Amino acid sequence: MATDTEVLNEVVESDYKYGFVSSIEQDIIAKGLSEDVVRFISAKKDEPEWLLEWRLAAFRRWVEMPEPTWSNVHYPKIDFQEIIYWAAPKQKELLGSLDEVDPELLETFAKLGIPLEEQKVLAGVAVDAVFDSVSVKTTFQAALKEKGVIFCPLSEAVKTHPELVKKYLGSVVAATDNYYSALNSAVFSDGSFVYIPNGVRCPMELSTYFRINARNTGQFERTLIIADEGSYVSYLEGCTAPMRDENQLHAAVVELIAHKDAEIKYSTVQNWYPGDKNGKGGIYNFVTKRGICEGSGSKISWTQVETGSAITWKYPSVILKGDNSIGEFYSVAVTNNHQQADTGTKMTHIGNNTRSRIVSKGISAGVSQNSYRGLVKVLKKAQNARNYSQCDSLLLGDKCGAHTFPYIEVANSNAIVEHEATTSKIGEDILFYCNQRGISTEDAVALIVNGYCKDVLNQLPMEFAVEAQKLLAISLEGSVG
Amino acid sequence: MSSLIEIKNLRAGIEGREILKGISLSVQPGEVHAIMGPNGSGKSTLASVLAGKSEYEVLGGSVEFLGQDLLEMNAEDRARAGLFLAFQYPVEIPGVSTANFLKTAVTQIRKFRNQPALGPAEFLALMREKMKLVEMDQSFLSRSLNEGFSGGEKKRNEIFQMAMLEPKLSVMDETDSGLDIDALKIVADGVNTLRNSDNAFVVITHYQRLLNHIVPDVVHVLWDGRIVKSGGKELALELEEKGYDWIKAESAVEA
Numbered sequence: 001m002a003t004d005t006e007v008l009n010e011v012v013e014s015d016y017k018y019g020f021v022s023s024i025e026q027d028i029i030a031k032g033l034s035e036d037v038v039r040f041i042s043a044k045k046d047e048p049e050w051l052l053e054w055r056l057a058a059f060r061r062w063v064e065m066p067e068p069t070w071s072n073v074h075y076p077k078i079d080f081q082e083i084i085y086w087a088a089p090k091q092k093e094l095l096g097s098l099d100e101v102d103p104e105l106l107e108t109f110a111k112l113g114i115p116l117e118e119q120k121v122l123a124g125v126a127v128d129a130v131f132d133s134v135s136v137k138t139t140f141q142a143a144l145k146e147k148g149v150i151f152c153p154l155s156e157a158v159k160t161h162p163e164l165v166k167k168y169l170g171s172v173v174a175a176t177d178n179y180y181s182a183l184n185s186a187v188f189s190d191g192s193f194v195y196i197p198n199g200v201r202c203p204m205e206l207s208t209y210f211r212i213n214a215r216n217t218g219q220f221e222r223t224l225i226i227a228d229e230g231s232y233v234s235y236l237e238g239c240t241a242p243m244r245d246e247n248q249l250h251a252a253v254v255e256l257i258a259h260k261d262a263e264i265k266y267s268t269v270q271n272w273y274p275g276d277k278n279g280k281g282g283i284y285n286f287v288t289k290r291g292i293c294e295g296s297g298s299k300i301s302w303t304q305v306e307t308g309s310a311i312t313w314k315y316p317s318v319i320l321k322g323d324n325s326i327g328e329f330y331s332v333a334v335t336n337n338h339q340q341a342d343t344g345t346k347m348t349h350i351g352n353n354t355r356s357r358i359v360s361k362g363i364s365a366g367v368s369q370n371s372y373r374g375l376v377k378v379l380k381k382a383q384n385a386r387n388y389s390q391c392d393s394l395l396l397g398d399k400c401g402a403h404t405f406p407y408i409e410v411a412n413s414n415a416i417v418e419h420e421a422t423t424s425k426i427g428e429d430i431l432f433y434c435n436q437r438g439i440s441t442e443d444a445v446a447l448i449v450n451g452y453c454k455d456v457l458n459q460l461p462m463e464f465a466v467e468a469q470k471l472l473a474i475s476l477e478g479s480v481g
Numbered sequence: 482m483s484s485l486i487e488i489k490n491l492r493a494g495i496e497g498r499e500i501l502k503g504i505s506l507s508v509q510p511g512e513v514h515a516i517m518g519p520n521g522s523g524k525s526t527l528a529s530v531l532a533g534k535s536e537y538e539v540l541g542g543s544v545e546f547l548g549q550d551l552l553e554m555n556a557e558d559r560a561r562a563g564l565f566l567a568f569q570y571p572v573e574i575p576g577v578s579t580a581n582f583l584k585t586a587v588t589q590i591r592k593f594r595n596q597p598a599l600g601p602a603e604f605l606a607l608m609r610e611k612m613k614l615v616e617m618d619q620s621f622l623s624r625s626l627n628e629g630f631s632g633g634e635k636k637r638n639e640i641f642q643m644a645m646l647e648p649k650l651s652v653m654d655e656t657d658s659g660l661d662i663d664a665l666k667i668v669a670d671g672v673n674t675l676r677n678s679d680n681a682f683v684v685i686t687h688y689q690r691l692l693n694h695i696v697p698d699v700v701h702v703l704w705d706g707r708i709v710k711s712g713g714k715e716l717a718l719e720l721e722e723k724g725y726d727w728i729k730a731e732s733a734v735e736a
Contacts, residue, residue, distance in 0.1 A: 435556035451576030
């Protein structure tokens with residue numbers, strides 16, 4: 001039987017193989033950002049010249065760009081020279097057993113129904129048995145390879161598939177698209193690269209795998225997913241388990257490309273540290289996510305459950321370029337205590353007979369602020385475009401806020417664009433009614449919130465739908481009554 | 482035999498205003514009590530206070546329910562112990578199906594009563610059986626609770642829930658309001674089927690007509706936060722005929 005250390009090493013090493021932990025140890029650079037820092041990062045990653053130039057171009061533009069302030073979120077000005085842009089992943093000291101883990105964390109794991117062995121890995125406990133995911137991973141690799149699917153860290157893809165990376169990197173979100181995408185392009189740490197060949201249906205959700213490996217991706221994550229003609233992939237990012245993270249600013253970029261008749265389903269469960277009850281600490285999650293339905297008949301579907309982070313500022317969007325292409329956005333955004341969220345989507349209709357669907361469910365509790373901001377844009381040459389948007393807000397208590405900013409720009413008169421919005425409140429009357437039927441206030445909130453979100457939760461891969469339900473309940477604990 | 486509920490000199494109010502000014506009422510298992518009275522006499526306040534609605538403040542007196550101090554219990558524990566309130570205005574809960582709502586309620590109540598949890602098949606069978614009592618269509622089970630229900634459907638749903646939760650004491654707060662005569666009869670038949678020697682009902686109503694169908698053992702008249710007269714079922718008829726003014730005059734003389 002393998003010793004604990006051997007098994008552990010195996011897990012850690014296979015992590016490395018997929019790039020979620022960097023191989024370079026003991027590197028520290030001074031905080032602050034300059035061309036030298038960009039060069040340093042690129043050199044550390046042993047990148048080709050073109051990528052360094054690409055990073056530098058982004059950096060030079062970033063320096064000249066003004067920091068955006070148009071969102072409905074408020075935070076102290078970020079000092080970008082106070083951030084360390086390259087830190088080798090710290091090998092945390094492993095704990096002897098779950099007994100040494102913060103009981104509060106364990107309680108959350110239990111509530112989420114995370115298997116014991118997985119809890120140990122997430123909490124950084126030395127594993128004492130052959131960990132399930134090791135074999136899962138091996139099976140994964142074999143199955144993916146057989147189908148010709150490429151799934152590896154972006155930094156690895158730069159070396160193994162430079163033609164693909166060069167062709168697609170920055171093709172959907174230009175390095176200079178916005179302030180944070182420019183910053184990300186200059187200093188991105190790593191992320192995932194996925195390529196699905198023609199006609200291949202990716203044989204599994206790229207998810208179970210990810211839950212174990214999503215740690216240590218760094219604060220400037222970059223993901224690139226390409227689905228070639230007639231292919232299909234479902235990708236899940238994030239984790240329902242609470243992610244403890246030292247980095248305050250996260251500025252990720254995700255690009256999706258769907259060719260003719262291809263479909264990409266991208267799901268996010270985000271539960272980063274939201275700060276304490278008084279609004280101290282917490283992650284700033286400023287993300288640019290965009291997909292392009294490049295070919296006719298293609299489809300991109302974003303599903304997100306956002307419960308964490310002090311500030312969430314993101315608009316997963318779809319450019320509907322191919323004729324008959326479809327874009328979807330399903331979102332649940334929960335804010336509690338002092339959290340702020342300004343999230344939504346952009347659907348740009350360019351091709352003929354393109355369709356988009358937006359279902360956004362905002363839930364505000366505590367003294368939080370929750371905004372939906374969306375743009376539906378139909379270009380002049382887009383014939384018969386169709387959009388349906390539904391934006392619902394749910395308020396818990398009377399100290400929080402919900403805001404809706406729907407923008408519609410239609411340049412073709414045969415487009416049909418529908419927008420529905422509702423605001424409801426879980427008031428004392430509803431809670432009392434539930435109590436009177438023997439249902440506790442906490443269970444009543446969970447029941448109502450899950451009912452309210454089911455259209456979105458149904459879009460998640462099965463196993464995560466269940467966890468996401470529990471996560472919603474946990475996020476809102478103590479918010480009423 | 483000990484009382485199911487024993488209310489002694491109960492005083493309660495809201496926002497500093499006293500509404501119940503000393504109510505005493507004792508209900509035995511197997512009994513139906515009717516509480517009648519003009520608007521603003523405190524009927525619905527009594528129902529809310531018994532059910533534990535937090536806006537109301539208890540100012541004095543005591544309530545013993547199945548040997549326990551009811552006023553010390555929170556609203557959900559009162560329900561779990563067997564107190565049911567059929568609401569005058571049942572709320573709508575969008576996104577939560579009637580079936581899912583009841584499943585949650587029944588599960589928690591059975592747990593509290595140390596009864597084994599019901600499997601999905603057993604639960605569905607139970608719902609089907611109880612729905613027949615109030616002639617509710619099965620399609621209601623998958624619809625959001627009370628959302629888009631007519632007034633009559635909401636009231637029938639209250640009685641359906643009563644049947645599902647098997648309470649010891651059911652307080653019916655103007656269940657007859659907004660019901661046409663057919664719906665009234667369905668509701669009353671449902672309640673009569675649920676009556677047995679172990680449970681009891683407090684029927685709050687404005688009018689006598691419900692009491693033609695649910696025949697009370699005792700009728701109380703509530704006026705200005707006090708029970709000013711109690712009698713047999715014939716008292717309801719007398720009120721119907723004469724109105725409340727003679728009661729008011731009578732109690733004014735006594736006071």
